Amino acid sequence: MYPVMLNLQDKQVIVVGGGRVAARKIKMLQATGAVITVISPTLAPTIDRQQLNWVARAYQTGDLAQADLIIACTDDLAVNAQVRHDAGPGQLVNNTSNKYASDFYNMAMVSQDDVALAVSTHGSSPKLAKKIRQLLTIWLQAKPWRKGRNETK
Ligand SMILES: C[C@@]1(CC(=O)O)c2cc3[nH]c(cc4nc(cc5[nH]c(cc(n2)[C@H]1CCC(=O)O)[C@@](C)(CC(=O)O)[C@@H]5CCC(=O)O)C(CC(=O)O)=C4CCC(=O)O)c(CCC(=O)O)c3CC(=O)O
Ligand SMILES: NC(=O)C1=CN([C@@H]2O[C@H](COP(=O)(O)OP(=O)(O)OC[C@H]3O[C@@H](n4cnc5c(N)ncnc54)[C@H](O)[C@@H]3O)[C@@H](O)[C@H]2O)C=CC1
Incomplete structure (x- = not known):
């Protein structure tokens, strides 16, 4: 992983x-700033509909033609596998239900000012990545690099 x-x-x-x-x-x-298209018969109420195109139906082979990046996160493992299968060689797919069938994963990330910290467990324990991200959030808020003689910012 890179x-x-x-x-x-x-x-x-x-x-x-x-x-x-x-x-x-x-x-x-x-x-x-990505152009986001969601293909799904349902959309969770927590999703902000203003910044996306919603195609309100089940996934069909052929839907991926314009995609630069693809995230397969249905609750149907066969559909997620089909999405990866249908993607072209230049299209990167995250199959969220199968780390072995993914071209990339998301990392747990905390961002503040110019600093971003991201945690991966190489897909082995997302729960642990979340926990470490929470600890790093506290660490980052304290700006520990400000302390001592070599203060930079
Ligand atoms: C491979 C990966 C692919 C990807 O999704 O990118 C993946 C895969 C899977 N996640 C699963 C479960 C959970 N994932 C979370 C949360 C997060 N998962 C994220 C990333 C990743 N998850 C990638 C690897 C990251 C790494 O390297 O560590 C985070 C870090 C980032 C993000 O999602 O943006 C985000 C935390 C964000 C934050 O808060 O900081 C929680 C906790 C929660 O939801 O609160 C649970 C419930 C856990 C529990 O309770 O046990 C399952 C089992 C599903 C099942 O059993 O059905 C799979 C499938 C599998 O393991 O193959
Ligand atoms: N990577 C991660 O962080 C995690 C991954 N998972 C995996 O993610 C998957 C989804 O989990 P949740 O979001 O909790 O499920 P969910 O039940 O909340 O949502 C599933 C969504 O898929 C849609 N869907 C079902 N069939 C479809 C089809 N043929 N075409 C298009 N859309 C379709 C449904 O309408 C719904 O919107 C599961 O397979 C689970 O194993 C679960 C937890 C964390």
Whole structure:
């Protein structure tokens, strides 16, 4: 795995599924300037509908044509697998129900001012990544680099 910060401004992102996991992924995506399309018969009420295109139906092969990045997060494992299967060689897919069938994962991230800290467990324990992110949030808020003689900012 290769850690990067992706500039998604104006990139086409397709999210297949509109439930609890989609809500978390979409919230992060909406801060990137990506053009987001959600393909799902239902959309969780917590999802902000203003910054996305909602295709209110089940996924169909052919839906991915315009996508730069794809997130498969339906509760149907066969559909998530189909999405990965249908993606072209230049399209990166996160199958949120199967880390072995994903081109990338999301990391748990905390961001403050110019600093972003991101945690991965190589997919082995997202719960632990979340816990460490919570601890790092407290650490970051205290700005520990300000203390001592070599204060930078
Ligand atoms: C591989 C990966 C793919 C991806 O989604 O990118 C993945 C996969 C899976 N997650 C599962 C479960 C949960 N995931 C969370 C939360 C987060 N999951 C995230 C990332 C990742 N999750 C990627 C690897 C990250 C790494 O390397 O560590 C975070 C960090 C970032 C984000 O989602 O944006 C975000 C925390 C954000 C934050 O708060 O900071 C919670 C906790 C909660 O929801 O509160 C639970 C319930 C846990 C419990 O309670 O036990 C399951 C089992 C599903 C099942 O059993 O059905 C799978 C499937 C599998 O393991 O294959
Ligand atoms: N990566 C992660 O962080 C996590 C991943 N998961 C996995 O994510 C998946 C989804 O979990 P939740 O969001 O909690 O489920 P959910 O039940 O809240 O949402 C599922 C969504 O998929 C949609 N859907 C179902 N069939 C579809 C189809 N054929 N085409 C398009 N959309 C369809 C539903 O309408 C619904 O909007 C599960 O497979 C679970 O294993 C679960 C927890 C965390």
